[in-house]
Amino acid sequence: MRTPRNQFSLAIVAAILGLLVIVQLRTQSTGAGLEALSAPELTVLVANLNTRNDQLRAEIATTDQELRDLQGAKARGETSVDQLRLDLARVRAWTGLDAVTGSGVRVTISGPIAAAGVQDLLNELRNVGAEALSVADVRVVPGTVVAGPPGSLSVENRTLSDPFQVSAIGNSATLTGSLLRASGIVAQLAATFPQVQLTVVPVDVLRLPATTRNLLPAHGTPQL
Amino acid sequence: MTAARRLLRSIPSWQVTLAVALLTLGFLIATQLQTEAPRARYTSNERIPLVETAHELQTQQDGLKQHLLDLRQQIQTIESQGQGSAVLSHDLDSQVRQARTDAGLIALQGQGLVLQLRDSTKPSSPGDNPTDYAIAARDVRTVVEQLWLAGAEAVAVNNERVTVSTAIIDIGGSVLVNAAYLSPPYQVSAIGPAGLFDQLNGSAGFRKFVRTRVEAFGIQVGFAELKDVTIPAYAGVINLRYARPESTGPSPAP
Numbered sequence: 316m317r318t319p320r321n322q323f324s325l326a327i328v329a330a331i332l333g334l335l336v337i338v339q340l341r342t343q344s345t346g347a348g349l350e351a352l353s354a355p356e357l358t359v360l361v362a363n364l365n366t367r368n369d370q371l372r373a374e375i376a377t378t379d380q381e382l383r384d385l386q387g388a389k390a391r392g393e394t395s396v397d398q399l400r401l402d403l404a405r406v407r408a409w410t411g412l413d414a415v416t417g418s419g420v421r422v423t424i425s426g427p428i429a430a431a432g433v434q435d436l437l438n439e440l441r442n443v444g445a446e447a448l449s450v451a452d453v454r455v456v457p458g459t460v461v462a463g464p465p466g467s468l469s470v471e472n473r474t475l476s477d478p479f480q481v482s483a484i485g486n487s488a489t490l491t492g493s494l495l496r497a498s499g500i501v502a503q504l505a506a507t508f509p510q511v512q513l514t515v516v517p518v519d520v521l522r523l524p525a526t527t528r529n530l531l532p533a534h535g536t537p538q539l
Numbered sequence: 540m541t542a543a544r545r546l547l548r549s550i551p552s553w554q555v556t557l558a559v560a561l562l563t564l565g566f567l568i569a570t571q572l573q574t575e576a577p578r579a580r581y582t583s584n585e586r587i588p589l590v591e592t593a594h595e596l597q598t599q600q601d602g603l604k605q606h607l608l609d610l611r612q613q614i615q616t617i618e619s620q621g622q623g624s625a626v627l628s629h630d631l632d633s634q635v636r637q638a639r640t641d642a643g644l645i646a647l648q649g650q651g652l653v654l655q656l657r658d659s660t661k662p663s664s665p666g667d668n669p670t671d672y673a674i675a676a677r678d679v680r681t682v683v684e685q686l687w688l689a690g691a692e693a694v695a696v697n698n699e700r701v702t703v704s705t706a707i708i709d710i711g712g713s714v715l716v717n718a719a720y721l722s723p724p725y726q727v728s729a730i731g732p733a734g735l736f737d738q739l740n741g742s743a744g745f746r747k748f749v750r751t752r753v754e755a756f757g758i759q760v761g762f763a764e765l766k767d768v769t770i771p772a773y774a775g776v777i778n779l780r781y782a783r784p785e786s787t788g789p790s791p792a793p
Contacts, residue, residue, distance in 0.1 A: 321553050328560045335567040348722050349590045349713075356711030357589035360720060363710065364596035367718035371603040374776045378610040385617045399618055399631040403638055406777065408784035410642040411703055415782040434684060435677075442706035446782040456703050457643060457694075458687045462744065484782040523782075530641035532692045535649035535730040535770065537640045539615070 408447075411456035411526040415447045417484040419521045420491055422501075425478035426511035427465035432504050434461055436481060439500040443493035445483035447523045451475050454526040465508075471528060478512075487517035597720050604774035611644065611772075643702040643773045647693045651730040651768035652739070654682055658723060659757030671756050674725055676709040678758065679716070681748050682727050683707070689739040691729035693770040697721040698728075700773040717775050728768050736764050 352360065381398065388395050407413040422436065437448055437455060448455035450470045461470045468475040483490055494501050494515050501513050618632050639645050656679065659672040683694050683701055694701040699716040701707075707716050714721050729735065739745050752758040 321557075325553065325557055325560065328557065328564060332560060332564050332567065335564065349593050349720070352590075352711040352713060354586050354589060356713075357586060357593060360710045360713070360715075361589060361592050361596060363715060363718050364593060364600060364720065368596060368600050368603060370776045371600065371607060371774075374778060375603060375607050375610065377778060378607060378614065382610055382614050382617070385614060389617060389620070395618060396628055396631060399628065399635055402614075402618070403631060403635045404784045405779065406635065406638040406642050406644065408779055408782060409703065409777045410638060412638060412641060414785040415779070416785060417779075417781040417783055419781065431677075431681075434680065438680060438706050438708070441704055442708050446704075446779050457701065458692070460684045460687050462684075462688060486781060522785075531637065532640065532647055532649070532730070534651075534732055535647035535693055537636075538646040538648055538769070538772075539636070 410530065411447065411454045412530070414454075414523060414525045415484060416520060416522045417446070418487045418517075418519050419445070419447075419482065419484040420487055420494065421516050421518050421521065422481040422483075422494070423478050423514045423516070424481065424511065426508065428468070428504070428508050428511045429465050430461045430463055430468055432508055432511070433468065433481070436500055436504065437461075439494070440481070440483045440485075440490065443485075443490060445485040445490060447484040449482045449523045451479040452524055454524050456526040456528055456530060458528060458530070459526075482518075482521050482523060484521055484523060487519075491515055491517050593720065600719060608772060608774050615639070642777070643693065643700045643770075644777070646772045647730055647770045649730040649768060650733060650766050651691070651728065651764075651770075652686075652735050653729075653763050653765060653768065654686075654727045655759075655761040656682065656723075656725045656727065657759035657761075659759065661757035667756075670712070672758070673712055674714070674723060674758060676707045676714045678748070678752060679714055679725055679727065680707045681744070685739055685742055685745040685748065686727065686729045686731070686735075688744065689731065689735055689742055691731040691735060693730045695728045695770045697726055698771050700771055702773045702775070704775070704777075717773070728770060730768050730770055736762060 349357065349360075381402070385395055385398055388398065404413070408415050424433070424436075433450065437450070440448060450459075450461060451473065453459070453470045453473055459471060461468055461475070463469045466477070468479075493499060496502075501515060504511060504513060615636070618635060636645070640647075656674045658674055661672060663669045663672050679696055683696065686694055696707070696714075696716045699705070699719050699721065701716070705717050707714065709715075710720075714723075714725065732738075749760070753760055
């Protein structure tokens with residue numbers, strides 16, 4: 316062990332040992348990742364990622380144009396008030412701070428559905444591109460949750476009657492098709508809650524009210 | 540016996556060390572090969588490019604989101620510099636900033652809670668569905684909903700901000716939030732009032748989650764109450780194609 320040759324041999328073995336330990340640990344940690352998905356699941360994931368990336372590129376193009384307009388206005392010494400107004404209207408409408416109108420679908424629910432069932436429906440509507448949602452004329456915003464036992468559901472401290480309606484603004488054909496497809500959310504809810512009836516109707520003009528909820532953070536500080 | 544001892548003593552200590560190291564090396568190589576073996580069974584020609592494409596698209600998405608956040612930050616900076624009528628512009632700018640904060644387009648920092656959800660390590664009982672032992676989108680949604688009901692004012696899942704448009708869905712055994720693929724374990728972070736965890740833990744909905752998922756299937760839930768939690772800004776689409784605003788909100792000061 317005293318000779319440099321022996322020390323060199325031991326160092327090589329130790330290095331290989333270390334490398335293998337790292338490879339093994341990494342292998343274990345990625346076991347539950349993409350490699351665990353089947354080919355059909357990966358295909359759905361890739362489609363989702365593609366759609367999302369396309370949407371992000373479109374949003375970047377719009378935002379980039381907005382930035383260039385602002386920079387141009389600033390360079391010319393012009394007012395940015397109009398741009399601010401547009402920005403404000405867009406953000407407030409998206410968030411639910413202002414009422415919005417548009418085409419979409421109305422889902423009428425009657426019977427003893429569980430709160431989780433309504434939450435699943437809202438989640439699916441968001442997933443298929445709904446831009447604004449309301450439950451019994453209560454605008455759905457961050458923090459809005461349908462709660463309570465079946466038959467006594469409430470949203471934002473407002474009791475839901477039987478029947479009640481969920482409204483969604485978006486592409487009415489896409490929304491209707493997604494909700495009503497075989498093994499879609501309506502079929503799933505009908506199977507889970509056999510006593511519940513769900514009716515989906517495309518609507519040309521829906522009006523969703525503004526939220527009454529105060530969304531301004533009271534405990535967090537904005538990182539501007 | 541004495542001869543054997545003598546023989547052992549005659550072996551230099553460095554050779555013993557080397558032998559132990561080689562033995563461990565052999566064990567690790569065997570373990571590595573065994574770990575690779577089951578994965579190789581699931582690997583087909585069509586899956587390899589799909590996994591690579593998914594990784595590539597997720598990396599692209601991370602870059603696009605960062606680009607979008609940078610652009611929004613630049614717009615915010617210009618808007619806050621207030622061109623034109625100073626009073627009007629300043630008032631509008633503060634309204635835009637408030638609306639962006641309400642929307643989740645600005646990161647938030649404050650006291651809160653982080654819950655970590657992990658798959659069960661319990662072996663599944665005969666007749667049980669093995670997927671019941673893994674975290675599903677429904678579990679993540681339940682925790683997020685219960686946090687909102689407990690008084691949380693901002694929530695994120697693995698750094699994906701939960702906003703008005705956030706969907707949390709399953710794809711196979713994985714969870715997508717804001718259409719971003721998230722790897723387990725899932726960390727649900729929330730900012731809220733002091734005692735947020737007590738409020739959550741005392742709620743009937745969370746107790747039901749613990750009873751039906753943690754106690755029944757061994758889903759692991761850890762938590763940490765922290766003085767400083769950061770909920771990142773939402774980096775996604777806010778363009779409305781079908782919904783038209785009825786008004787521009789409160790009128791600016793004259």
